[in-house]
Amino acid sequence: MPDQGGSRQNITFPSGGRQAHGYLARPPQGVGPGLVVVQEWWGLTPYLADVADRFAAEGFTALAPDLFGGATTHDSAEGARLKRELPVEQAVRDLGGAVDLLLGLDGVVGDAVGVVGFCMGGGFALLLAAAEGDRVAAAVPFYGLPPDPDFEYRGLTAHVLGHYGEEDQYIPMAAVDEAAIRIGEATDVRPEFHFYPAGHAFMNEENVLGTYDPLQAAIAWKRTMAFLWGHLG
Template sequence: MADPGGSRQNVTFPSNGGEAHGYLAPPPSGSGPGLVVVQEWWGLTSHIAEMSDRFAAEGFTVLAPDLYGGATTHDKEEAARLLQEMPVERAARDLRGAVDFLLEHPAATGDAVGVVGFCMGGGFALVLAAQEGDRVAAAVPFYGLPRVPGYDYRGLTAQVLGHYAEQDAGIPMSAVDEAAERIEAASGRKPEIHFYPAGHAFMNDENLIGTYDPEQAAIAWRRTLAFLHGVLG
């Protein structure tokens, strides 16, 4: 069952004339490049908050928007229902609002942000980069692609680092290769794509589907930090 009070919210920010909620994690130094972290289909869980804290500890000002309005779950059927019922246009507005919030936040440096997304959030990371143009300089999808077949990436100017699993029945390597080709053809940016000998959600140490792989997660984490610092500073 979904937990309507399970979300790790600690901040409210404007979103298209309304309000959105999320988890804000500033770096120990007090300022750093802005980074949007986009949740998996489980919601804004403790795992996403902890990932945000890890990025913040590495010097980023992190905002993880709550795309489910407070609900979280650890049940696959419930997660699928929450994803299906999520208004995509509202999610897009909230993600845009997150970029606005970080670019205006005194703790966020630079004139562009990065975005990292996991599973569902990996697809949203690519969509946000295409939607926001040069306001997103770096996009890092983990085992996620846009839900719209043949998505149009023409607005994307960000550098892209993608992490995908070789044993992922939901996202075959051929689909990742096709998306990478479409990104390069539409934007002129050749994505850096890595495939890992692991299953879907290999970064999630809550291990909800039994595929967490600490060795591959550590490799992906090091690559991600190097990439984000190289692009954002």
């Protein structure tokens, strides 16, 4: 069953002719690059909102869209169901609406944003970058790939940094290598993919899967900050 209490929402924005919701976190100085933060299959949980806050503390205007319309869970079977029932096109539209919102906000600098996604959100980070072209300058998937393994990545111009676990039971290393090849064949982008001695969701401090690895998480976070500031700063 979904968790009681729903998701962390504090903003509503137009997307594809409907209203989408999300969590917006602004940097202390009030000015910074825009960053879309894409949820795992747990939904827009308080933890994911805390991740957006963490990006904001680093200087980004971070927006985490709520792709599940308020539903959250800490049950893997329920998370898989929510992911399975989420229309991919609708999710990409909502994420595109998040890009529109960020680029229109006072205090967001630059004419392109970054996107960071975790698990399910990692795949959507790549889908969004392909859909939005040069409006997304940097894409960082954490242990996620598009649901269609034959996705062609046409339209993707963003720099790509990916983080994947060598012991991931959901995404094999061969699938990551294949995605890198497909990106290189379809675009001028040469993705930078890192593999860590860790399992799936090694960044998630809630440790729902029992795979959180603070050391590897710290390394991936440091690489992510350098990458985002290098392409958005």
